[in-house]
Amino acid sequence: MNSFRLRLTIIMIAMVGLSVLAAGLLMGKTFKDNHVEALQDNMVREMNIILRQMDWRHGDPDSLFSYYTEQAQELKKITDARVTFISGDGIVLGDSDHDPRTMDNHSQRTEVQEAKKSGVGRTIRHSDTLDQNLLYVAKRVDLDNPDSDMIRLALSLKTVDQSIEHIWTVLIIGLIILFVVAALVSYRIASGLTRPLEKITEVAKRIKNMDYQARVTVKNKDEIGELGLAINAMADSLQVQMSRIHQNENHLESVLDNMIDGIVMIDRTGRIVLLNRFAEEVLGISARDLVGRHYAEAKQQYELAQIIQDGLERKEHLREEMTFYFPEERLLDLNLVPIFENDEEFNGVLLVLQDVSAIRRLERMRSEFVANVSHELKTPLAAVKGFAETLLGGAVNDPETTRSFLQIIFDESDRLNRLIGDILELSKIEARRIPLQFSPIELPSFIAKIVELMGAEAARKHIVLIMNVEEGLFVEADEDRLRQIVMNLLANGISYTSNGGRVTITVEPVRTGQSMDQEDADYDHIRIGISDTGIGIPKKDLPRIFERFYRVDKARSRGSGGTGLGLSIVKHLVELHKGSITVESQVGVGSTFIIELPVLQE
Incomplete structure (x- = not known):
């Protein structure tokens, strides 16, 4: 984020600098153009005055050189500008600074060409002799005659150039000051923009690292403030959702850990993805050691591995009872249920282990109880019936035998009564129907x-x-x-x-x-x-x-x-x-x- 702030500051400074530079260039050019225009207008006015006051002569150029040269030199003193008189065919008739006889024909000079066309011509050229720029302005003596003689004034632009240089000096100093001020202001603006973004980025990273209590401190209601509010709303929603997810996970984990049945979830590749506490106890396997590994790596009997393999291949519900001998002997009811996602894609199987040892033992005890009750009841009843039949068969006539048999019948009846009483008593006690005082x-x-x-x-x-x-x-x-x-x-x-x-x-x-x-x-x-x-x-x-x-x-x-x-x-x-x-x-x-x-x- 610091690099972003630096880049933003540089961009803002560059934009300000380019804007100031462009404004300076435009201002300098405008100043120069306006100054040159003003000098030209002034020179044209001076030439008009000269033409009104001066006697313009015609004739042989050789006879006119001295006249026009003297006039040019006199006029230079008045106008403080170089004065040149040029004939219609471009021959220099007089010049305030040079001998006209040594000067080239001026018919191809830019200002002369423009003057022939429009009456007044202007150009700026560098003078190698004076090593400075000069403004040349030429004007036809007769505006109605394109081939008319011309008068030309040349004025040094040294003052203009010095003014431009002064403007550039002031502009550069101002630009430097403006750069410094712009840098400070840009940094403040960039900081004001990036610091909230840094806070938002920091909060976003904390949320990514599952710190859902992180919040953005919103001070302004601008776009960045709205972004911060959106981040806070997202964090609130995530916190609520993750809280619900954790709560559901805890509930599911609590249910699984406290189930009286063992649960083993196996994916389609045979990897164990879930193993609850009772399954660990029944199978003698630690979930920490086996979750994520193939079921075949569990040190269990071959029949269990075989039923899991059948379930993965057949993808249908399988049920079987199996006796396990490790870590202790148990009779387990195995239910292997296929798991389908969206009722189409097979995702694995769910193995439910139910310990039915106690149920089978109770069933066996119930069966034994019925058999024992039948046997216990049958013994005294058989004795009573047998001795009663003997008495009915004639033994009743023998008093001693009759008394002995009746005593046996009485004892067996008493025993039968005690047995039935104990059975009823035990039944009431087991059903907890006996109130204790x-x-x-x-x-x-x-x-x-x-x-x-x-x-x-x-x-x-x-x-x-x-x-x-x-x-x-x-x-x-x-x-x-x-x-x-x-x-x-x-x-x-x-x-x-x-x-x-x-x-x-x-x-x-x-x-x-x-x-x-x-x-x-x-x-x-x-x-x-x-x-x-x-x-x-x-x-x-x-x-x-x-x-x-x-x-x-x-x-x-x-x-x-x-x-x-x-x-x-x-x-x-x-x-x-x-x-x-x-x-x-x-x-x-x-x-x-x-x-x-x-x-x-x-």
Whole structure:
């Protein structure tokens, strides 16, 4: 922009200089022409006076030389100009400065030729003798006779030339001063024009570099001011549009990152252009490492690459379920959707990855649940039906057999009733249709009552119940449901512990802060641990121990009268209390169930 300002200043100075120079030349020429015209008119008047006062003689030129020469010399003193008398045929009859006998014929002189034509002739010639310009004016003595004698005056133009030189001197000095003034004024004008343009250019560059808050400071309402306002309006529009674009990009990015399905976009050449967070997690691939690269560079199983290749070639919707083993085992539902621009040009494919492992697992669990319920219901019903048929077949006549069979029918009916009750209970709990009534519970007395209730059952197997509960512990819970949780776990421990074993229930606070060893430290959770010295649970069965109808020792569980739903009910009730339950076990040593509950329910 500085070079532009310099160029503009030079152009303005040059224009001013040329204008002044042209004006000076025109003024000098006009001054000279006017001065020469005035001298000519004055010389013509002098010649008219001379012709009126002078006696013009004719005759032999030799006799007239001295007369006209004397007259010319006398007249020069009066007019201060060179005087020349010329005959009609061009012979010089007399001259105030030279001997006419030595002078050339003047018939071809310019002023003489013009005088013959128009009566008066004028020319300017340089005199080598005087080394200066002379103005020659000739006039016919008889204006009616073209061949008449002539009188000519020659006046030096030295004064005129000196005046012209003086004009040029003044003009040059004035031009120099004017150049300086014009340079300053032009620079100011150029600066006034270019400085706003510099600001506008700077703002335009900042806008180009995505600084959409840049604005032009508009001081004038001229064309440049209007340009600045247009730039500001453009920046406002760009800022709004880019803000919307960024907002939409953030929304899109947020949607993609928080989708529970994986999204992979692949262009027509096979390059990955988009990979959301869930797709990274499922495929074990970093978007930073793979976006912009070919899908074949992803270290994935061959089947995935093959379905992508088929989608790019066939350009139609493809769907398939596939098991992935890295980074973890998952069952994925793959949907490959072609992408068309304007419903015509194929731009690539969109791969949607949906993790259906949990859905398939739930379907399997539902199927297993139906099968287990059918099996569990069928067993007591078969027993009831079988023994009833036996009684109807004649066994009713034997009192001892009848009593035994009726007891079995009663036990199986009772078991069937418990099974149906547990199924309905679990269904309500899973559907969260059981309202919980939370209230403060004083744990030492609460646990003591449960131990007392379970004492008779433990005594039948000579099992010792041990209670370790700190005094003054409270928890906010539903009393009936908490009792159900503890009694189910105690019953489970008694059931799977051999005669003469031991079942221990421990309740302690989970203390927080730096004073964990102090009795008066705050606690926000309660930990309930129920340990037994029973048969234990194999390690492979621990992950499934809380599933419905899952039994570690199926024969013993059924013989003990269990429904297989107790631990599942316990887990759901603990979760309704916003707590957690875990199990630790060792085969042949025993098992420990650990429950953690918040002290206060929010």
